[in-house]
Amino acid sequence: xxxxxxxEKELLENSLASQHGSGRITEQKTGDCFEYLLKERIxxxxxxxxxxxxxxxxxxxITRTLDAILEHTHHPLLPSxxxxxxxxxxxxxxxxxxxxxxxxxxxNVFVKLIWRICLKVRQxxxxxxxxxxxxxxxxxxxxxKKGKDSPKKQKPKFLLFxxxxx
Numbered sequence: 001x002x003x004x005x006x007x008e009k010e011l012l013e014n015s016l017a018s019q020h021g022s023g024r025i026t027e028q029k030t031g032d033c034f035e036y037l038l039k040e041r042i043x044x045x046x047x048x049x050x051x052x053x054x055x056x057x058x059x060x061x062i063t064r065t066l067d068a069i070l071e072h073t074h075h076p077l078l079p080s081x082x083x084x085x086x087x088x089x090x091x092x093x094x095x096x097x098x099x100x101x102x103x104x105x106x107x108n109v110f111v112k113l114i115w116r117i118c119l120k121v122r123q124x125x126x127x128x129x130x131x132x133x134x135x136x137x138x139x140x141x142x143x144x145k146k147g148k149d150s151p152k153k154q155k156p157k158f159l160l161f162x163x164x165x166x
Contacts (some may be wrong), residue, residue: 005072007031030075043069043077045087051093060109066127067113070120070144078120083089084130092133095146114160123158132156 009032035044050062066087070077077083094110121127133156138162 004037004069006034008073008075008095026092034073034075038080038082041082041086043080043083045088049149050090063109063113065105067109067116070113076124077119077121078124078127078130084127088131091131091163095159111164115165118160128158133159133160133162159164 010031025030046062046065050059053059078087091114117131121131
């Protein structure tokens with residue numbers, strides 16, 4: 001996480017220095033650590049380790065790490081499929097297993113991660129669709145063919161809220 005944050009700060013400083021010198025706004029680039037994080041599906045691997053919770057306490061550590069990455073990186077991570085799919089699975093499994101009900105000491109860490117995700121969605125509202133649970137439908141409404149919806153199907157649930165509810 002530290003390497004990723006340091007790299008992002010350095011890129012930001014270089015970008016600001018070049019903007020100041022040229023007077024033009026340049027597009028901010030990603031660094032090698034950020035690219036590695038996405039290319040090697042590090043979020044996915046972290047979430048898998050966290051879900052296994054082996055050795056005990058790993059889930060708490062991974063949850064804190066995911067939160068720290070989301071907190072300290074300014075590049076949009078959630079649009080990346082390797083990131084949001086891993087986070088969705090992490091949240092769904094934690095919800096389905098009732099992790100928050102059994103482990104009160106981990107609850108604050110988990111709630112903080114959900115809060116961080118909510119902040120990211122608030123910054124970019126178009127990302128909210130990622131966290132809707134289309135279990136009944138199979139696919140989001142934007143991808144369903146017209147006329148094939150059954151009126152009896154339930155509305156999708158917002159995973160971030162559903163995870164917190166008993």
